[in-house]
Amino acid sequence: MSEPEFSARGVRIARWPRSLTRAGEVRIEDGRLALLTSYGSEIDSAPVTAVRAGRPWFAKPDEAVATVNGTRYRLTLDKGGATEGHGPGAAEESGRFLAALKRAAGRR
Numbered sequence: 001m002s003e004p005e006f007s008a009r010g011v012r013i014a015r016w017p018r019s020l021t022r023a024g025e026v027r028i029e030d031g032r033l034a035l036l037t038s039y040g041s042e043i044d045s046a047p048v049t050a051v052r053a054g055r056p057w058f059a060k061p062d063e064a065v066a067t068v069n070g071t072r073y074r075l076t077l078d079k080g081g082a083t084e085g086h087g088p089g090a091a092e093e094s095g096r097f098l099a100a101l102k103r104a105a106g107r108r
Contacts, residue, residue, distance in 0.1 A: 004029040006100035008093060012076035013043060026075060026097060028104050033066070035073060044068045048105040053098055061091035064098060 006028040013024040013035055023038040034045040046068045053066040064075045077093040 002030060005104050006097060008077050008097060010078060012074075012078075013037075014074040014076075015071060016074065020073075026077065028100050031104060033068060033101065033104075035066075035068065035075075044071060044073070048101055051101065051105075053101050055094060055098065062094050064094045066101075 004027050006026070008026045009023070011024045011026050012022050013020045013026075020043055021037045024043070025034075025036040025038075025040075027034045027036065028048060031048055032045055033048050033051050035043040037043060051066055051068055053064055055064050059065065059074075060076075062076055062078050064077065066073050066075055075094070075097070077097055
């Protein structure tokens with residue numbers, strides 16, 4: 001098994017209007033994006049070429065929105081225990097996720 005291209009733990013994964021997990025994992029590995037619960041169960045996954053993701057204007061700096069298999073998920077990627085998206089590294093983690101997704105899909 002290869003090393004994941006991107007992996008973030010402690011991610012809040014929500015499908016409007018409810019939260020699915022507050023300590024989940026987002027992983028990009030072998031050309032697939034996987035959203036996992038804190039127990040490692042798969043919430044959803046798809047090839048990275050079929051995933052749409054971005055940071056809408058209304059989102060906090062540490063949030064991203066990803067559409068996986070037609071379902072929109074709000075991902076709160078908080079690095080280093082930053083609260084409310086204002087701590088150090090909060091925006092960088094969501095930016096790293098979006099950049100890794102584009103790299104894995106072969107987009108620039």
